[in-house]
Amino acid sequence: MRDAISYIADKHGTLIDLKKVSASQNFFNSTTPGKFTIKLKYHHLKTTINVHVRPNLNEGITVANRTAIAGPSLVKTFSGSSKSSSPNWNPENNYQPETEINRYYDNKHNLMITQFYQPRFHSLTPQPTPLNQIGVIPQGISLKQNQLTVSYFSEPNVEWGHLVTYNLNHLSDPLKSQNLLTMKWREFKNTSRNIAVSPYMKLGHGQSIGMTKKYIYVLASSNKEANPDKSEEIFQISRKNYQINHLWTIKVWNRSSYYPRYFHNACFINSHLMYATFHNASKGLYEYWKLSRNGNTWMPTEIGTTQSDFVKNNSPLQSFTSSRSKFYLAFNDNLFIITHPGKLIQHYQFHTLRETEGIAVENDRPYIELARRPELLQIKNQQNKKN
Numbered sequence: 001m002r003d004a005i006s007y008i009a010d011k012h013g014t015l016i017d018l019k020k021v022s023a024s025q026n027f028f029n030s031t032t033p034g035k036f037t038i039k040l041k042y043h044h045l046k047t048t049i050n051v052h053v054r055p056n057l058n059e060g061i062t063v064a065n066r067t068a069i070a071g072p073s074l075v076k077t078f079s080g081s082s083k084s085s086s087p088n089w090n091p092e093n094n095y096q097p098e099t100e101i102n103r104y105y106d107n108k109h110n111l112m113i114t115q116f117y118q119p120r121f122h123s124l125t126p127q128p129t130p131l132n133q134i135g136v137i138p139q140g141i142s143l144k145q146n147q148l149t150v151s152y153f154s155e156p157n158v159e160w161g162h163l164v165t166y167n168l169n170h171l172s173d174p175l176k177s178q179n180l181l182t183m184k185w186r187e188f189k190n191t192s193r194n195i196a197v198s199p200y201m202k203l204g205h206g207q208s209i210g211m212t213k214k215y216i217y218v219l220a221s222s223n224k225e226a227n228p229d230k231s232e233e234i235f236q237i238s239r240k241n242y243q244i245n246h247l248w249t250i251k252v253w254n255r256s257s258y259y260p261r262y263f264h265n266a267c268f269i270n271s272h273l274m275y276a277t278f279h280n281a282s283k284g285l286y287e288y289w290k291l292s293r294n295g296n297t298w299m300p301t302e303i304g305t306t307q308s309d310f311v312k313n314n315s316p317l318q319s320f321t322s323s324r325s326k327f328y329l330a331f332n333d334n335l336f337i338i339t340h341p342g343k344l345i346q347h348y349q350f351h352t353l354r355e356t357e358g359i360a361v362e363n364d365r366p367y368i369e370l371a372r373r374p375e376l377l378q379i380k381n382q383q384n385k386k387n
C-alpha cells in the first residue's frame with residue numbers, strides 16, 4: 001500500500017521514511033472484485049487511498065504464438081558492471097567534472113558524442129540518506145521535446161530512488177551542469193530552475209520509463225526477479241508536481257501461470273500504449289509486446305519475435321524503447337534497431353566498456369545514457385548526413 005504514497009514530511013519539512021506509515025490493512029484478496037478503502041496514518045497525519053480490484057480473472061492471459069523472424073548472429077559484449085569510466089570518474093581524479101566531451105566511433109565511422117553530463121550529486125545534504133541523496137547511479141531515461149528524465153538510485157539493486165528532469169532547451173552546454181553544487185549563486189539559480197527532482201519513490205529497476213505532456217510513466221519491475229508469475233506495477237506520475245496520480249497492477253501470462261511474461265524492459269508511447277520486450281532464453285529469442293489501456297485495464301498482444309539472443313555472455317538487455325514502428329534494444333556497447341515484427345534493420349557497436357543505462361529516440365536520433373559518469377550521448381549516423 002505504501003507504494004502509492006508520493007512522500008510524507010513532518011512539520012519541519014523533513015522527509016519521513018514510509019516504513020513508519022501505518023496502514024489499516026496491508027493485504028486484500030485480489031480474487032474479490034470491488035472497491036476497498038485503505039487508511040494511512042503517521043502520528044496525527046491521516047489520509048486514505050482507494051484500491052479497485054478488477055473483476056476479470058482472465059485479464060492478461062493471452063497466447064504468444066508469433067512466428068520468429070531470423071535475427072543476427074551473437075556479438076561480443078562485456079558482462080557485469082562497467083569496465084571503464086569517463087576520464088575523471090575515478091578516485092585518482094576525485095570524481096571531478098569532465099572538461100571535454102567524449103567521442104566514440106564504431107567500425108562504420110558512426111559517431112556517439114556527449115550531449116549532456118549530469119551532476120554527480122544534486123543536494124548539499126551533509127548526511128545523505130537514500131531519502132535525500134539524488135544520484136549517483138542512473139538506470140533509465142526518457143526524452144521528450146528536449147526534456148530529459150533520468151531515474152537515479154543511491155546504491156545498486158534497490159527499488160526506490162528519484163526521477164530528475166533536465167530542461168535541455170536551457171541547459172544547452174554539455175559541461176556546465178556538472179558544477180551544480182560549486183557554481184556561483186546567480187548561475188546556480190539559473191541552472192537549478194531547469195532541473196526538477198521527484199520525491200523518493202518506488203521505481204523498480206528504473207529501466208522502464210516514459211513521458212507524455214502531463215505524466216511520467218514507470219513500469220516498476222524488479223531486476224531481482226527472473227520470470228515470476230507475479231504482477232507488476234505501473235505508476236502514472238504528474239510532471240507538474242511528481243505526485244502519483246494512478247497506480248495499476250498488470251500481469252501477462254502465455255495461456256497460464258506456468259508461462260508468465262515478466263517484463264524487465266518497457267517504454268510508454270502515450271497514456272494508453274506501452275511496448276515491452278521479453279527474453280525467452282529457453283528458446284533463444286526476444287518477444288515484443290503491445291499493452292493497450294482501456295480504462296484501468298492493460299490488454300497485452302504479442303506483435304513480434306526475433307530468433308536471436310543478440311549478444312554473447314548471457315549479458316542482459318540494458319534498455320529498450322520504440323519510435324516510428326521500430327524497436328531499439330540497447331545492450332552494453334551494442335544497439336540493435338528492429339522492426340516491430342522482429343527484423344533487424346541496423347546494428348551499432350561502440351567500445352566504451354561502460355554500462356548502457358538508458359535509451360531514448362528524439363527526431364529519429366538515438367540517445368544513450370552511460371554509467372560512470374552519468375552522461376547522455378547522441379548517435380550520429382555518418383552514412384546518413386541528415387542525422
